[in-house]
Amino acid sequence: MEKGFLDRVEDNTAVRTWSETTQREKYDSLAEGYVSELWDFTRISIGQNGLQELKEIWEQWNDEVRQLFYSNYGDLPYLLDIKVDKHLFHTLAQFWNPTYSCFTFGKVDLVPTIQKYMALLHCSKIQVNKAYLRAVNVPIFLKKLMNITGMSEQWFAARIKQKGDSKCIHWKNLKDLILAHPDMKKNVDVFALSIYGLVFFPKALGHVDEAVTDLFDRLDKRVTPVTVIFAETLGH
Structure with a gap:
């Protein structure tokens, strides 16, 4: 049974194409008799970083340091x-409509919103009218890390690694x-960078990717990261 299921697994592009085709044929996911077949075409793989070391560092900090972080x-x-x-x-996968980017339960659609993400991430202190946009000319990864941490070019040059199509630094180095x-x-800055x-x-599990440093470096300009986090979630 498992082998038969895995034989039908497709990549994200194929799933989206299938969904859009179905949408055109049936006009609407809420049409009478419509049953989602997404579960038959996709497989969910959930990988998480271990956060215990981050939690231990936070627990060791006193109130003064924590207040500095909060502020x-x-x-x-x-x-x-x-x-x-x-x-x-795994259960929610069968209710996800990739064409509408929402969950459909019977005749009810549940759509993620920017406001819900702001509440989840507790970003009310950050100005919502300044959304993060990736700059055209972004300083190299090494320079960004130097600006954030104050460490030398030589220190990071020995620790930056290539992972797939991007550069990363291992969490152990940041720890x-x-x-x-x-x-x-x-x-406090490096701790926050690690959370992001x-x-x-x-x-890349266990690593901080170069794209994160550009977003993080812009936070001191009071931009909101919610939009890009929201987009990243829908994209996956």
């Missing part, structure tokens, strides 16, 4: 305690910085 980055640490229910994701850096503000890299955009 700069909001309530993000609470995300470290959220449990991802893998069984729930060492958090534990040893004499500047507490830099420690390991929780929001876990492209």
Whole structure:
């Protein structure tokens, strides 16, 4: 039975094409008698970074350091305690409509919204009218990391690795910085960068991807990261 199911698994492009074709033929996912067949064509693979070390660092910090974090980055640490229910994701797959980008339960559509993501991420302190947009001329990954951490070019040059089509730095290197850096503000910055890299955009498990540093570097300009996080979620 399992082999028969896996034989029908398609990639995301094929799933979207199938969904759009079905949409044209049946006109609407809520048409009488419509039954989603998405579950037969896709497979969910859930990979997560281990967050225990991040949680331990947070628990060791005193109230003064935590308040410094809150004032700069909001309530993000609470995300470290959220449990991802893998069984729930498998169940929800059969209700996802990739054409409409919403969940359809019977005759009710549930659509993710920017407002819901803002509430989830506790981003109310960040100006919502300044959405993050990737700059045309983005400084190289190494330079971004130097600006964020204050470490030298030589230090990062020895630690940046190529993972697939992008450059990354291992979480262990960032952890060492958090534990040893004499500047507490830099420690807080690197901790926040790690949350963005390991929780929001876990492209390569155990690593922080170069695309994350550009978004993170722009946060001090009070842009909201919600739109790009929202788009990343729908894209996957």
